[in-house]
Amino acid sequence: MRRRVIFPNKVLPYLLLAPQLAITVVFFFWPAGQAIYYSVLLQDPFGLHTEFVWLENFRIILTDPLYLGSVQVTVIFSTAVAALPMGAALLFAVMADRKIRGTHVYRMLLMWPYAVAPAVAASLWLFIFHPDIGVIGRWLNDVGMHWDYKLSGNQALLLVILAASWKQVSYNFLFFLAGLQAIPRSVIEAASMDAGLGRTFWSIIFPLLSPMTFFLLVVNMVYAFFDTFGVIYALTGGGPAKATETLIYKVYTDGVMNLDLGGSSAQSVILMVVVIGLTALQFRFIERKVHY
Amino acid sequence: MKRTFRSKWLLAAGISFLVATSLASAEAQQRVQVEFWHGLTQPLGGILEKVAADFNASQTKYQVNATFKGQYPETMMAAIAAFRAGNAPHIVQMFEVGTATMMAARTAIKPVSELAKETGVSIDPKNYVGGVRGYYSTTDGRLVSMPFNSSTPVTWYNKDAFKKAGLDPEKPPRTWEETWAAARKIVETKAASCGYTMAWPTWTQYENFSAIHNVPLATKANGMNGMDAELKINSPLHVKHLQAMMTLQKEGVFKYGGRDGKADALFPSGECAIFHGSSGMRARIIREAKFQWGVTMLPYYKGTSNAPKNSIIGGASFWVMTGPKRTAEEYKAVAEFFSYISRPEVDAKWHMDTGYVPITLNGIALASGQGYYIKNPGADIPFRQLTLTEPTENSMGLRLGNMPEIRVIIQEEMEKAFQGQQTAKEALDNAVKRGNVVLRNFERTNRQ
Secondary structure, three states, X not given: OOOOOOOOOOOHHHHHHHHHHHHHHHHHHHHHXXXXXXXXXXXXXXXXXEEEOOOHHHHHHHOOHHHHHHHHHHXXXXXXXXXXXXXXXXXXXXXXXXXXXXXXXXXXXXXXXXXXXXXXXXXXXXXXXXXXXXXXXXXXXXXXXXXXXXXXXXXXXXXXXXXXXXXXXXXXXXXXXXXXXXXXXXXXXXXXXXXXXXXXXXXHHHHHHHHHHHHHHHHHHHHXXXXXXXXXXXXXXXXXXXXXXXXXXXXXXXXXXXXXXXXXXXXHHHHHHHHHHHHHHHHHHHHHHOOO | OHHHHHHHHHHHHHHHHHHHHHHHXXXXXXXXXXXXEEOOOOXXXXXXXXXXXXXHHHOOOEEEEEEEXXXXXXXXXXXXXXXXXXXXXXXXXXXXXXXXXXHHOOOOEEOHHHHHHXXXXXXXXXXXXXXXXXXXXXXXXXXXXXXXXXXXXXXXXXXXXXXXXXXXXXOOOOEHHHHHHHHHXXXXXXXXXXXXXXXXXXXXXXXHHHHHOOXXXXXXXXXXXXXXXXXXXXXXXXXXXXXXXXXXXXXXXXXXXXXXXXXXXXOOOOOEEEEEEEHHHHHHHHHHOOOOEEEXXXXXXXXXXXXXOOOOOEEEEEEEEOOOOOOHHHHHXXXXXXXXXXXXXXXXXXXXXXXXXXXXXXXHHHHHHOOHHHHOOOOOHHHHHHOOOOXXXXXXXXXOOOHHHHHHHHHHHHHHHHOOXXXXXXXXXXXXXXXXXXXXHHHHHOOO
C-alpha cells in the first residue's frame, strides 16, 4: 500500500493550490475551452451571426490539400529545428567543457543569441541573407548560386530553419554544458584509460547526458511548434507560395488576417491534440531509454 | 454686525470663486471624449495624431484621443475584439480592403451618411474625388465610411539609368509594350541590374491593372452590387500580362521583389530602374535615392479598348463604431471631427506632409494654389491618374469580402508561377478558384 500524507485540515490544501489552479484554468483551460467552442461554429468576425455547424470546420481543414501541405512543412521544420540546435549545441558544449584559454568568454559569447528576440533575430538574418542587400546573400549570387528566398521555397524553408535553430543553440548549449559538468571526472578519466575520445563520448558521456537530451528534445519540439512564429513572420511571411507556412503560422493567418474564427479555432484544437499526443509519446517511449 | 456682514460676504465670494473654478475645470473635464484607434506606423502615425490634436485645439467641446493599435490587420482585430466585449472605439481606421467586411457588419457600424443626418453636421460626399467617394459609398451614393488617407500606384523610374541605356529620360514608357522594351534595354546595356519590379503585386497588377484597362476584377461591379460576386482575373488579358511578367523574369529583366511592400527597397537603392509602387513612396525616394528619378502614370496595353481609365485607391478610411453606451453627444463629436478633417486646409496639409493624395477637390485646389506642384514636379501625377476619367463600374473600387485573404492567394499563385511550378493560365485559374471559395464563405457567414 502506498503511503499517503494526510492533511488534518480539509480546506487548507485547496487554498494553497488555488493560485496555481487559477492560473491553469484562466490561461489554459479557459482559452482551450473557447477554442473548442468556436471550432464548431460558423461566425462572422463581429459575432453578429452564429451558426452551429458540427464538425464542418474540421472536415474542411482535413480535406484541404493546402492544410496537408502545411502539415508537411511543419514536420520538416520541427524535426530540423529540434535536431539542429541540439547537434550544434552538443558539439559546442563538448568543446567548451575542456580546459582551454578564454573558456569564460567563449561560453558567454555562445549564450548571447538566446537574449535576442525572435523578430530581431529574423531581422539580423534578413540583413545577412537578403539577396539584394544582405552580405552573404549578395555573395551567393555573385558566385553564381541563384539565391533568392523570396521565390525559392526550399531556400526560404532553409533560411527560417537556420534562423529559428540559431536562436535555440544557446539554450541547448547551456543545458548540455551543465549536464557535462555534472558527470563525475573520475568516470571519464577511468574510461579514457582504455578508450579513445570517440568511444568515451558515445559509451559514457552520451548515455549519461540522456536525461538532458530528452528534456531538450521536448523543449525544442514545443519551441519549434509555438515560438517560431516571430521568425517566420519577419522573414518570409509564410511564403513564397506556402513554402514556410507552419501549422501555427496558418492559425494566425486564418484567425487574425483572414478573420476565420471557426477554421482557425478548429486548427488550434487539432494542434493542441497533436502536441499533447507528441509529448505523451515522448514520455512513454523515449523516456524509457533515459537513464537518470 | 458690520463685521459679520463682511465675513459673510467674503464667505459668499469664496464659495462663488470655488464654484466658478470647479465649473471651469469641470468644463475641461466635460469635453466629450472620443476614442480613435489608428493603424499608421511612424512617422505617419505621428502626423495623424497631430491632426487630432489640432482638432482638439480648434474647439473646446470635444476631445479626440488618437491611439496606435498596431498595423491595419491588428487594429482591425483589436476593434473587433473590443466590439465583442461591448467596448468598441468611436472611430477606427480600417484599410481599404477591409471595407466589405466592415460594411457587412451592419449593426456594428454607423454609416457616415446616417451620422451626418442624425447629428445635423454636414458632410457632403460631393466634395470628394469620384474614385475615393465611390470606394467608400453604397451603390446609391451614400457615404459609409469617412475617406481619409488614400494613395494610388504610379510608375517611378530612374532617369540616370534611362540616360545610360540611351532612352529619353523625359519620355517614360506609357504602354506595357514600351515598359517591357525599356526594361529590356536597361538590362542589356547594364544600366541597372534589374529592369522592372513592382510592390503590392495584387494591388498594382490586378486591382489597378483591371481598373485602368476597364476589365472587371470580379463580377457584380467588383462586388459593389452584391456579395455573390466571382473573381474574373483569369481573362485572356490578365493571363497575357502574367505570361509577359514570367517571360521577363526568365530573361532576368523583371525581378519579383516579394509580397506587399517588400519590393519597395529595390527602387530607391537603384537596383530596379522601373518600379510600380505606391504614390506614398515619394518621401522615401526623395530621402534615399542617389539618382535623378521621375514619376509617371501606370502603363496600359496598346489597343485595349477604352484604356486607360482612372486608377483606384489604396489606403484607409475611418469607420464609426456603435456600442451599447454610445450617447448622441458622442456621435456629434465624431461628426464634428469628420467635418474638420474634410476641410480643404486640413486635407491639403495632410497631403503635403505625408505624400498621400488629396481626396477633396478643394484640397487639391488649395495645394495647387500654394505652388506645391511647381516646387514638387510630378507630385500631382497620382491625383491626375486617379481622376483621369469618370470611374466606370470596373474602376470605381472593390467591395470583396475578405479581400486581404484574396490578395495573399493571388500573390501565392503568382509566386508559384514565377517559380515555374505552373503556367500563367493555371496560376490565375487557381487564384480564381481559391478566391471564390473565400467569397462564398464570406457570403455564408454574413447571410442575413
